[in-house]
């Protein structure tokens with residue numbers, strides 16, 4: 001429990017009545033959050049930019065305040081911890097579900113390991129469940145923090161490097177065309193292209209306003225300031241429909257090898273993605289293309305006559321999902337064929353503890369919570385539900401990891417039968433963080 005001096009308050013997205021600028025409370029909250037991630041304090045203009053973006057996202061900001069700190073040394077508006085949430089959707093395979101996204105979690109070093117994160121997270125997840133969200137999600141700074149709150153890792157990302165020295169040859173003939181455009185043109189392009197990608201890719205999570213501002217060069221990588229270095233291009237399919245876009249910057253003449261860094265690449269089809277890489281590989285005076293949001297099963301090597309041109313570094317966890325409503329979340333997932341099974345879930349936060357019956361017919365499931373919490377065909381903890389929901393790995397992987405347990409009476413064939421129903425081709429993939 002928090003000590004008595006600590007106050008948890010919602011920080012309104014309010015403006016100062018006289019100046020019209022973002023309120024001092026907002027600026028103090030923002031800068032505390034930035035400090036938690038070792039960023040310098042925002043200038044007045046940067047505060048305004050962030051405020052506008054947070055308003056578009058309709059973020060709910062929370063601050064924790066320590067009234068015992070000396071007010072003449074520490075501004076009472078400055079919180080000792082920050083926490084934010086906003087609503088987007090998550091593609092869980094058969095459809096998009098509302099997702100409660102958690103971000104900007106920071107606790108000052110003077111107040112860490114006193115249960116502030118635990119208090120904020122448990123209260124917030126309970127409220128998100130009560131509000132009807134089937135899932136919560138976050139991207140984590142460290143992999144070991146959020147499992148205890150029932151978040152399971154569902155997507156990974158890695159940096160793709162494409163060696164573009166010499167003639168990069170693709171198996172397929174070129175299809176469609178690429179148009180170089182000033183980044184501001186993406187103002188009307190980026191949103192619809194991302195929505196088409198989002199609707200088609202399992203694991204994709206909705207994007208916050210910052211992505212549009214980055215794509216249009218209003219914001220740069222270092223902060224919410226214009227980025228004159230950014231370049232952009234759109235891909236049109238043979239029918240002239242826009243099916244993808246890319247933004248990129250030259251890493252500089254000191255980069256070795258000379259590198260183009262992809263900032264954002266959104267393609268609604270694999271062909272669009274391939275053609276965007278064909279375009280990037282045709283940029284002269286460049287030796288390498290680097291793209292930081294490639295999927296764990298990135299297919300680009302298959303498109304090239306010389307697959308050894310592609311290498312990957314920095315594979316890491318990206319999206320973590322916490323199931324808050326098993327019947328609603330799992331009814332929106334894809335399955336294969338028809339069958340039934342029961343699943344017993346243990347949950348330290350008590351949000352989804354219970355037993356559930358899955359009736360799967362022709363790839364869709366009806367999931368009901370059972371009144372009796374008796375023996376089930378399989379059991380797992382809340383932390384396994386995210387990967388199970390998204391098909392992040394095979395059932396066999398979850399069983400051998402000890403995250404999913406067949407009942408003691410289970411026949412050896414039962415996990416295999418569950419695999420037949422639940423294993424999906426490919427891996428989920430998210431192309432944004434938050």
Ligand SMILES: CC(=O)SCCNC(=O)CCNC(=O)[C@H](O)C(C)(C)COP(=O)(O)OP(=O)(O)OC[C@H]1O[C@@H](n2cnc3c(N)ncnc32)[C@H](O)[C@@H]1OP(=O)(O)O
Nearest residue numbers: 103104105106107112113114115116117118138140141144
């Ligand atoms: C979604 C996001 O925003 S991800 C970004 C998270 N924030 C950061 O990385 C910024 C720097 N770090 C911090 O601000 C803080 O250290 C936080 C937010 C990670 C933790 O806040 P605290 O208030 O210290 O955590 P709290 O005391 O509530 O700990 C809760 C549990 O998490 C554990 N925990 C806390 N931090 C970590 C960590 N970095 N790694 C592993 N476990 C951790 C604690 O041991 C505790 O475990 P238990 O209750 O099961 O025994």
